[in-house]
Amino acid sequence: MAGGTSSGKRINQLTHPHGVYVDDEQTVYVADYGNHRIMEWKYGATSGRVVADGNGPGNGLDQLNGPTDVTVDKKSNCLIICDRENRRVVQWSRRNNTNAQTIIPDVDCYGLTMDNNGYLYVSDSVKNEVKRWEIGDSFGIVVAGGNGEGNRLDQLNYPTFLFVDEDQTVYVSDTNNHRVMKWMKGAKEGIVVAGRRVQGNDLTQLSQPYGIVVDQLGTVYVVDYGNNRVMRWCHGAAQGTIVIGGNGPGDEPNQLNGPGGLSFDQQGNLYVVDNHNHRVQKFNVRSGSRF
Secondary structure: OEEOOOOOOOOOOOOOOOOEEEOOOOOEEEEEHHHOEEEEEOOOOOOOEEEEEOOOOOOOOOOOOOEEEEEEEOOOOEEEEEEHHHOEEEEEEOOOOOOOEEEEEOOOEEEEEEOOOOEEEEEEOOOOEEEEEEOOOOOOEEEEEOOOEOOOOOOEOOEEEEEEOOOOOEEEEEHHHOEEEEEOOOOOOOEEEEEOOOOOOOOOOOOOEEEEEEOOOOOEEEEEHHHOEEEEEOOOOOOOEEEEEOOOEOOOOOOEOOEEEEEEOOOOOEEEEEHHHOEEEEEEOOOOEEO
């Protein structure tokens, strides 16, 4: 769907992409980490266009430095970007690709997402917490972790990508604990819904989980970075199943190499950021085919 022509700066290339967001029209937004920009790829396009930065790396309001995730605020028609190496979350207008502003400073953000009420959720990989923010607020509310680095049920260790459902339940890729945690709204501790603390490659284990999405049945899809695969964990299951990859690192259609972000579109297709292959791939997970 995007990139895949080797690493580079041209508009048909990506360099170590991280996060991905797909809107209702199947337009793909990619955090092009190595090129310090956000790329937009329209459905069916053979190349993209720069919609944020392209002037980096740097810390000016017209620059990004190592962005790791991106989402869309539909109400304001803005991109919300985790500008990781600048330790800030920025807002960038989709109307004219200008009017950028910092909305959360001094945060070691990695992943972010918005719920249906317009609240923004941001993971902090240094403070080991996830906060919920109302756009314009000066202070967020801790909704997961926040009790120091660790592997207790009330702790996280390097949280990265996020997913939030209609009930404001937060799912967190607890990357260095090799598990996915589910935090109900108002909960003081989370529930392990995929993986366990021990890193590994059997069907009960994960190795550095990253991108995550959850369907309406509570089925968790998670990028298993260290094992170069995407896993599916049904609600309450003790083990997962491999739905993409798992055939060693590589660039063949049935392989991934350092996968990162993950997103669904309205038709249920799964988009996988293939970091070391510098591409985003689209899969029909029901049939197992790649588009």
